[in-house]
Amino acid sequence: MTTPRRVGKLPRIVLVLGFLALLAMPTTAPAAAGEPGSAPFLQVRVDSVTPDLITTTSEPTVTVTGTVTNVGDRPVRDVVARLERASAVSSSAGLRTNLDGANDQFQPVGEFTAIAPDMQRGQAVGFTFSYPLRSRTAPSLGVEQPGVYPLLVNINGTPDYGDAARLDDARFLLPVLGVPPDPASTSADALTDVVPPDTTKPVAVTMLWPLADKPRLAPGVPGGTTPVRLMNDDLAVSLAAGGRLDSLLSAVDFATSPPVDPGGDTARALCLAVDPDLLVTVNAMTTGYVVSDSPDGLGAASHPGTGQAAAVAWLDKLRALAKRMCVTSTPYAQADLGALQRVGDAGLDAAATISASDIIDHILGVASLRGATVLGDGPLTPAAVDLLGSQGSTVAIAAANCSAQDSATGEPMTADVTPRRVAPKVVVAPFDPAVGAALAGVGTDPDLPTYLDSSLDVPLDHDSMVARRQDAIASMLWRALQPSAEPRQQILLPPLKWSPQPSDAQSMLTALATTIRSGLAFARPLGDVIREAAQAGPGPGPDLPRDTRGGFDDDVVSTVNGQNGRLWGLTAALTTDPRTGLTGPQYTAPLREDMLRALSQTEPPDERNDLARRRLGVVGATINDLFGAVTIVNPGGSYTLATEHSPLPLAVRNDLAVPIRVRLQVDAPPGMTVTDLGEQEIPPGYLPLRVPIEVHFTQRVAVDVTLRTPDGLQLGEPVRLSVHSNAYGKVLFAITLIGGTVLAVLVGRRLYHRFRGQPDPADLDRPRRASAEGHR
Known part of the structure; x- marks a missing residue:
């Protein structure tokens, strides 16, 4: 009888144990094989590629080192890796598409290599692959011809509670300018075994080297204010030795120096693209700042700021370099020209483009190259073309249109970089957006340009700085290594706020020099680009993009429009202070420049509008303060006019740093005539004024006085004066005068008779004093 009871309890025990086992299992679903992205377990990073640029004299073996890190929530077992290679890139779009997405184009170079039998959470393990470019007897990369080759590091493993799967990969591009001999070749065959590049169709190459930064000057500070105020002191770090701007300047200075560039080819291919806003800021820092x-x-x-000495040293170094190589200006603060065109102010447009070159010339003491408009951060839109066309002839250096595939044929696309006229006075000299995006990915602050088609987007947060540098160098050289790519010319333009490490800048300038010296390319100065592009006629091509990522909202544009109109109105009324030499336009220029900074494309696209609104809010408050700084001093009491022609005394206060021309608007009641004083120039400080008036009534009245610019803009607040007038002032004055005269005559007559001892006839009818006393 007891046996059945034991049997009855067994299912319940199994059920309880099964429930406890379910509780002990992890809640995260196991990763499916081939789907590592659903729950990342491992992350691979490329740490070095040696050599990073293959030539016929390079080591014939390529070594790749890297690190695998367990970034997941559980251990991973049996971690293995292998190196894979794809065919040479045949289209410029392939420079991007091979770095993300499908991986079926890659073939293994060798077998999987064990990395670690078990990796705990957070553990990192290094690896090294070393393969010859080609070999008849051993595994190799199989590179037989020059070109740009995509490589991939494939990482597999088995997470706890999961199956073996491909858990991550890392990709990069390997540029091969020439194939060195097979390591197994005999010395006699080594020379014939070399595969040199095809140099029969060299590429004309031009590279712009940007020197720019985010806007750093604090908004809302008018000109003549010393010391200047910066929003932060990041620029001091960037200008100091080893900083971003110092490294950029030092790299190009070294690469173009006579010992390194004896023929001057690299220097001719390069042109410094300098943001005038950066120069204005650094120049102000040299005299001290806060x-x-x-x-x-x-x-x-x-x-107080800490970067004065660094600013002086950097600016001196730039001035010396600018005297021996090409310098051109970018738009002021890299302002969005399309948004500026929507603002619709010719003066602000000129400040962003035409006047920018004048600033470069003045601060650096050189004659900068004109005729080009450098658009390194955004696309050339129809609105930007309209703005440029209204200012005269120019060559717009901007990104070409390119996507992953041709919409008509489905084939991978190569950007058309042929210059073409897009307006009667505007020629576009395009650069390949795939190459520009690769350059933008370099360094510590990688960026995805807004001109890049979404089909060519590649995530930037996964690849290492080494991998991104490889991609940039290879992209720079792709057209030179692709003889079939037309036209045989290219412009290399990184983003204007560029953040390469010193090693990145050196590697790219070395790649540029190597390409020229190997005969794959020749230097084409920017001046030649401008002259040749000016001869271009209308050409076929995709429509210019209208909607772009990171565009400015209508409310930002309308705010700029309103503030700018008020500021120009005030500026027109300002004159020059003879004591300091400060002019009206100089006084208000920083506020106009603040509006350009508000439209800067150097800020992240998803933050631009918010930053612009905050900056414009400060600028708007300052403009209001400037208008309120010129006022009529309110006496706080009342005026009494002695006569109907007594002038009305007033005092005007000017708290601006420069004189201003004003007009008085006096709203007088009927019966009071006010003489117009015309334009009055009010110097800084106080100025008393006397307004001639004529009154034809006797009473107390209110008179409203408003101060305006010659164009009618109101300054300060209107003042209401209480005036007591007497229209009979002349009559009273005449009566008083006559009475006084009569009194003087009578007094004179009495004194005359008294001095002669004669009684005054006026007293003859009065009784004598003695007679009066006798009767008492």
């Missing part, structure tokens, strides 16, 4: 205390940089409280 830094805002507030985290957003918009507050007025400040402390």
Whole structure:
């Protein structure tokens, strides 16, 4: 009887144990084989590629080192890796598409290599692959011809509670300018075994080297204010030895120096693209500056900056370099020209483009190259073309249109970089957006340009800096290594706020010099690009893009429009202070420049509009303060006019740093006539004025007085004066005068008779004093 009871309890025990086992299992679903992205377990990073650029004299063996890290929530077992290679890139779009997405174009170079039998959470393990470019007897990369070859590091493993799967990969491009001999070749065959590049169709290459930064000057500070105020002190770090801007300048200075570039070919191919906003800021720093205390940089409280010495040294170095190589200007603060065209102010347009070159010339003491408009951060839109066309002839250096596949044929696309006229006065000299995007990915602050088609997007947060540098170098050289790619010319343009490491900058300038010296390319100065492009006629091509990522909202544009109109109105009324030499346009120029900074494309696309609104809010408050700084001093009492022609005394206060021309608008009641004083120039400080009036009534009245610019813009607040007038002032004055005269005559007559001892006839009818006393 007891046996059945034991049997009855067994299912319940199994059920409880099964429930406890379910509780002990992890809640995350196991990763399916081939789907590592659903739950990342491992991450692979490429640490070095040696050599990074293959030539006929390079080592014939390529060595790739890297690190695998367990970034998941569980251990991973049996971690293995192998190196894979794809065929040479045949289209410029392939420079991007081979770095992401499908991987069926890759073939293994060798077998999987064990990395670690077990990797715990957070553990990192290094690896090394070393293969010859080609070999008849051993596994190799199988590279037989020059070209750009995509390589891939494939990482497999088995996560706990999962199956073996491909858990991550890392991709990069390997540029091969020439194939060195097979390591197994005999010395006699080594020379004939070399595969040199095809140099029969060299590429004319031009590279712009940007020197630019985010806007750093604090908004809302008019000209003549010393010391200047910066939003933060990041620029001091960037200008100092080893900083971003110092490294950029030092790299190009070294690469174009006579010992390194004896023929000057690299120098002729390069042109410094300098942002005038950066120069204005650095030049101001050289005389001392302060830094805002507030985290957003918009507050007025400040402390001394630390970068004065670094600014002096950097600017001196730039001036010396500018004297021996090409220099051109970017738009001021890299302002969005399409948004500026929507603002619709010719003066602001000129400040962004035409005047920018004048600033470069003035600060650097050189004659900068004109005739080109450098658009390194955004596409050339129809609105930007309209703006440029209204200012005269120019060559717009901008990204060409290119996507992953041709919409008509489905084939991979190569960007058409043929210059073409897009407006009567505007020629576009395009650069390949795939190459520009590769350059934008270099360094510590990689960026995805807004001109890049979404089909060519590649995630930037996964690849290492070494891998991104490889991609940039290879992309620079692709057209030179692809004889069939037409036209045989290219412009290399990184983003204007570029952040390469010193080793990155050196590697890219070395690649440029190597391409020229090997005969694959020849230097084409920017001046030649401008002259040749100016001869271009209308050409076929895709329509210019209208909607772009990172565009500015209508409310930002309308705010700029309103503030700019008021500021120009005030500027027209300002004159020059003879004591300081400060002019009206110089006084308000920083506020106009603030509007250009608000439209800067150097800020992240998803933050631009918010940053613009905050900057414009400060600028708008300052403009209001400037209008309120010129006022009529309110006496706080009343005026009494002695006569109907007594002038009305007023005092005008000018708290601006420059004189201003004003007009008085006096709203007088009927019966009061006011003489117009015309334009009055009010110097900084106080100026008393006397307004001639004529009154034809006797009473107390209110008179409203408003101060305006000659164009009618109101300054300060209107003042209401209480005036007591007397229209009979002349009559009263005459009566008083006659009475006084009569009194003087009578007094004179009495004194005359008294001095002669004669009684005054006026007293003859009065009784004598003695007679009066006798009767008492």
